[in-house]
Amino acid sequence: MKDFLYIANWKMAKPFTQALHFVKNNKFKLAKLAQSHKTVICPSFVSLYPIIQELQNTSIKVGAQNCSAFAPGAYTGQVSAKSLKEVGCSYCIIGHSERRQYNHETNEEIAQKLELLLKNELQPIICIGESEQAFKNKKTKPILTEQLQPLLQILQKISFKKPIYFAYEPVWAIGSGIIPSNDYLSEITRWLGQQCTTQVPGLDIRIIYGGSVNPNNAASLKAIESINGFLIGSASLDFQKLKKIVS
Ligand code: PGA
Numbered sequence: 008m009k010d011f012l013y014i015a016n017w018k019m020a021k022p023f024t025q026a027l028h029f030v031k032n033n034k035f036k037l038a039k040l041a042q043s044h045k046t047v048i049c050p051s052f053v054s055l056y057p058i059i060q061e062l063q064n065t066s067i068k069v070g071a072q073n074c075s076a077f078a079p080g081a082y083t084g085q086v087s088a089k090s091l092k093e094v095g096c097s098y099c100i101i102g103h104s105e106r107r108q109y110n111h112e113t114n115e116e117i118a119q120k121l122e123l124l125l126k127n128e129l130q131p132i133i134c135i136g137e138s139e140q141a142f143k144n145k146k147t148k149p150i151l152t153e154q155l156q157p158l159l160q161i162l163q164k165i166s167f168k169k170p171i172y173f174a175y176e177p178v179w180a181i182g183s184g185i186i187p188s189n190d191y192l193s194e195i196t197r198w199l200g201q202q203c204t205t206q207v208p209g210l211d212i213r214i215i216y217g218g219s220v221n222p223n224n225a226a227s228l229k230a231i232e233s234i235n236g237f238l239i240g241s242a243s244l245d246f247q248k249l250k251k252i253v254s
Contacts (some may be wrong), residue, residue: 011229012172012215012236013253014047016072017101027053030061033246035143038065044253045236052086059095070098070118070132073106074121088123089204099124100238102134102154104178118157125165126229128190132172134217134237139179147177147195156175162207164229170211174238175199181217182240189231196233221250222251 021029030048032038040046049070050058059069075085079173089100101124102117124131133182137150162171175196180186196214203212216228217238228234243246 008202009235010045012045012047012213013249014049014070014098014100014174014215014217014236014238015249016103016217016238016240017051017244018072018105018245019051020241021050021054022084023051023054026050027061028180029244030058030217031248034061034065036246036250037063037067038044040250040253041066042103042125046253049098049100055091055096056094069095070100070130071096071136072100072103074101074120074129075123076116076123078123084129087160088127088129090118092129093129096129097130098130098172100132100134100174104134104136104176104181108178110159114154114157116152118161121158122161122165125161125167129254130172131173132215132236134174134176136176136178136181136218142177142179146199151175151195151199152202155199162203162210162212167210170213172213172215172236173199173203173238174217174240176217182219184219186219186224187227189227193231194229220252222248226254 033236047068047071049068071091073175074088074091079087079089101120106112121131133147135151135154177187200214213235214233215236215238216234220237220239223243242252
């Protein structure tokens with residue numbers, strides 16, 4: 008059985024009280040699930056600390072959905088990788104397409120975040136993916152190459168002992184219920200893995216998939232050899248759905 012990672016990206020969907028209730032109500036079931044399946048929950052910033060406290064002594068890991076591209080300093084409203092490490096996060100998502108879209112994040116800024124995560128020993132979950140337009144124009148690989156370049160430059164200069172996750176998330180598959188074909192996903196994720204390992208040999212890079220993963224398509228997606236995990240949005244908000252995807 009391959010080493011598969013399940014990441015619940017709660018986005019801004021669960022406000023503080025709801026997020027905490029979810030964890031308290033499902034704590035033992037979640038803990039049981041995580042004993043045999045690597046599971047990460049990514050709530051919003053303010054929920055991180057209480058959730059980490061609640062899940063102490065379980066195998067469930069907690070991750071953030073973003074971090075600042077700067078080290079601690081005069082950056083109003085931002086949260087540093089250092090703070091995330093101090094509150095007990097293990098992972099951090101960066102480069103999500105919603106941040107690229109609504110916060111105009113650039114590939115270079117995302118690379119700066121990657122550098123700070125590595126320096127603070129947080130495991131990065133780096134999102135990349137093409138728009139629907141790029142997909143239709145058969146520009147997926149050039150777009151991914153552009154997104155990868157500054158990231159791989161960082162990975163070339165900083166060594167890191169734990170696996171680094173690249174989440175391939177075609178923008179048109181996020182929240183749309185549309186899933187690329189298995190053949191397409193297999194080709195792109197294998198190609199991504201090759202790009203990473205040829206440019207940064209020796210690094211433990213894993214490719215995961217995100218975009219409309221649900222209990223009905225999970226088994227078929229898991230069968231794709233080059234996919235080593237899922238980044239799950241809306242289906243992760245419901246414990247029963249999450250459980251069905253994981254197990
Ligand atoms: P979705 O979101 O599962 O709701 O499509 C995935 C993501 O944005 O990470």
